[in-house]
Amino acid sequence: HMPPLDQCYNLLDFEAVAQRVMKRTAWGYYSSAADDEITLRENHAAFHRIWFRPRILIDVEKIDMSTTMLGTPCSIPFYVTATALGKLGHPEGEVVLTRASHKHNVIQMIPTLASCSFDDIVDAAAPGQVQWLQLYVNKDREVTRRIVQHAERRGCKALFITVDAPQLGRREKDMRFKFTDQGSKVQEGQATDTSQGAARAISSFIDPSLSWADIPWFRSITKMPIVLKGVQRVEDVVRAVEAGVQGVVLSNHGGRQLDSSRSAVEVLAETMPVLRELGLESKIEVYVDGGVRRATDILKALCLGARGVGIGRPFLYAMSAYGQPGVERAMQLLKDEMEMGMRLLGARSIAELTPALVDARSLANH
Numbered sequence: 001h002m003p004p005l006d007q008c009y010n011l012l013d014f015e016a017v018a019q020r021v022m023k024r025t026a027w028g029y030y031s032s033a034a035d036d037e038i039t040l041r042e043n044h045a046a047f048h049r050i051w052f053r054p055r056i057l058i059d060v061e062k063i064d065m066s067t068t069m070l071g072t073p074c075s076i077p078f079y080v081t082a083t084a085l086g087k088l089g090h091p092e093g094e095v096v097l098t099r100a101s102h103k104h105n106v107i108q109m110i111p112t113l114a115s116c117s118f119d120d121i122v123d124a125a126a127p128g129q130v131q132w133l134q135l136y137v138n139k140d141r142e143v144t145r146r147i148v149q150h151a152e153r154r155g156c157k158a159l160f161i162t163v164d165a166p167q168l169g170r171r172e173k174d175m176r177f178k179f180t181d182q183g184s185k186v187q188e189g190q191a192t193d194t195s196q197g198a199a200r201a202i203s204s205f206i207d208p209s210l211s212w213a214d215i216p217w218f219r220s221i222t223k224m225p226i227v228l229k230g231v232q233r234v235e236d237v238v239r240a241v242e243a244g245v246q247g248v249v250l251s252n253h254g255g256r257q258l259d260s261s262r263s264a265v266e267v268l269a270e271t272m273p274v275l276r277e278l279g280l281e282s283k284i285e286v287y288v289d290g291g292v293r294r295a296t297d298i299l300k301a302l303c304l305g306a307r308g309v310g311i312g313r314p315f316l317y318a319m320s321a322y323g324q325p326g327v328e329r330a331m332q333l334l335k336d337e338m339e340m341g342m343r344l345l346g347a348r349s350i351a352e353l354t355p356a357l358v359d360a361r362s363l364a365n366h
């Protein structure tokens with residue numbers, strides 16, 4: 001009863017199929033979010049409050065959606081964000097995402113808590129393929145130093161430090177289904193208590209004492225650009241610039257951490273005018289993630305000033321249901337939607353995506 005792949009016409013179709021075919025525990029881990037999942041729903045809903053103001057009679061025969069993110073050229077301004085435990089959804093795990101990303105010249109962020117080993121994921125990449133590292137900071141800083149410096153030696157092009165998870169959120173769906181599967185490799189062989197679900201079980205090493213004072217240390221151990229993932233207010237974006245990091249991801253961790261956090265596009269609308277006013281716009285790259293399901297969502301975020309967007313669950317669902325061909329089709333659908341969206345919007349290049357092309361007055365922070 002599984003529909004053929006060519007009958008998936010958009011990213012939400014993959015989710016519907018995945019819900020039917022995935023193991024309950026895996027579905028529970030991937031789809032769950034914190035508490036009442038208010039933020040999870042809001043992530044998607046917030047995009048519906050932004051409207052387009054297309055330009056007409058522009059020669060849009062040729063559309064160029066290529067861009068650069070943290071200095072790296074890529075075919076389209078989205079990346080595969082870090083999501084833990086890829087083998088819950090597919091026996092080969094994260095390397096499926098690696099191979100699909102290569103086909104589409106898309107950047108992949110490698111999670112600290114991948115099911116595959118870090119080296120297997122790097123080895124699965126083609127020559128020149130760009131990967132980033134997502135870091136959960138270990139209480140033992142020597143472990144963290146080893147992870148970061150190993151990633152840099154292996155060619156990772158940026159370090160994303162997750163800053164929204166001093167403790168993992170309560171994902172009750174995940175807790176109910178309990179985590180019994182063996183998709184995960186627990187970091188550094190730590191004993192785990194799985195009674196609270198998959199997430200808690202694997203995250204006990206994360207250091208809740210991580211603070212701004214640690215940022216200079218990270219700067220001293222790596223030359224990779226540093227990006228703070230999980231920023232939720234303009235004050236912290238400004239502070240990130242002052243701390244000398246190269247980027248921020250406005251993100252609420254897909255609604256999996258603090259419930260009732262705002263969506264990233266709300267925070268983006270709060271952030272960009274302040275950065276412009278302070279003359280800091282060129283000092284930092286601002287990314288967003290959470291709820292991106294259509295190229296029109298990507299376009300809205302870019303018009304509001306994002307450099308690029310991260311996409312998580314849709315690729316997990318495509319991978320779980322259809323393997324690598326599924327992920328490739330999901331990426332192709334986004335490219336097709338993006339080309340059409342830019343054409344109908346009257347924007348021929350990423351540089352032409354400006355605030356003038358959206359009406360964001362329904363966002364609280366406009």
Ligand code: FNR
Nearest residue numbers: 030081082083084162253254289290291311312313
């Ligand atoms: C995540 N996310 C995440 N983030 C992170 O920094 N480290 C991690 O290990 C994980 N793991 C993880 C697992 C799963 C199953 C999900 C769904 C998400 C958060 C992720 O990087 C990103 O912020 C959100 O997934 C973006 O929202 P969407 O695209 O899933 O709506």
